[in-house]
Amino acid sequence: MAQQDRxxxxxExxxxxxLTAALELCATPRWESVTVEQIAERAEVGKGTVYKHFSSKDELLFRLMMRFYRGLLRMLHDEIPEGDPPAQLRAAFGRALRYHIxxxxxxxxxxxxxxxDFKLRAQPAWREDFMQLDHAFHAWSGPIIEAGMSRGQFQQRPVMEVILGLRACFKGAVAMIWASDNWxxxxxxxxxxxxxxxxxxxGLRGCP
Structure with missing residues (x-):
């Protein structure tokens, strides 16, 4: 048993x-030209070893994306204390955007x-993994939004509609942050x- 654990x-x-080697190679505008062979060389393993862990380069990149978003979710759980909903979300928005920076x-x-195009060819298991993570973000943010509505701090609206609007605004801000050199x-x-x-x-308060 001990040998099996080792x-x-x-x-792992x-x-x-x-994954770390792939991220290092894919962190530049030339990321699309990166090959599995180059990733294997950077990780100091054989190409066959990479395929023992990942079925394709796409799966490897998907797993990196999931690592990124799981880190974001973990940060929200660990660093945003319970309390006043507007204060919680102000802290969450700021820290989440800085996480992207x-x-x-x-x-x-x-x-x-x-x-x-990536989503259309993604394997069903990947979609399921991402949906579970998406639900975890909703499970974290939804109760805070509902608490703010119940206290009269946020405008009463369907929670999923609110989350959709917040996501659209958040992603726009992320796009500006990640393309900051070009703005x-x-x-x-x-x-x-x-x-x-x-x-x-x-927007949550319903300000005109």
Whole structure:
């Protein structure tokens, strides 16, 4: 049993090494030209070893995206204390946007995995994994929004409609942050974080 546990830990470490190598290579605008052979070389494993862990380059990139979003969800659970709903969401919006700033190396991987052509060819198991993660985000944010509505702090609306609107605004802010080098006179990233946070809170309150 102990030997089996050691083998499993070694397998998991090797998998993380492969993911880290792939992220390092895919963190530049030339990420699409990266091959499985290059990832294997960076991870110091054979190409066949990569395929023991991942069925394709697409699966490898999908797993990186999931690692990114699981880290974001973990941060929300760990760093946003219970309390006043507007204060909770102000902190959550700000920290989540700064999480994207701090983890900009994931930009090209996340953008690729969210493209419609990727989603159309994604394996059913990947879709299920992503849906479960999506539900976990809803399970975290939904009760906070409902609490704000029950206290009269947020405008009464269907919660899923509110989450959809927040997601659209949030993704727009992320797009500006991750493309910050290409934007002119729009303010720095911290300006985008503050403006988007206040805009989303105003929408929750129903401000005209």
């Amino acid at each position: 083998k499993q830990r070694a397998f 470490r090797r998998e993380q090494d492969i 701090d983890h900009g190396e994931y930009r090209y991987v996340v953008e690729y995995c969210e493209r419609i 002119c006179s729009m303010g720095d990233n911290e300006t985008v974080v503050m403006a988007a946070t206040e805009f989303m809170l105003a």
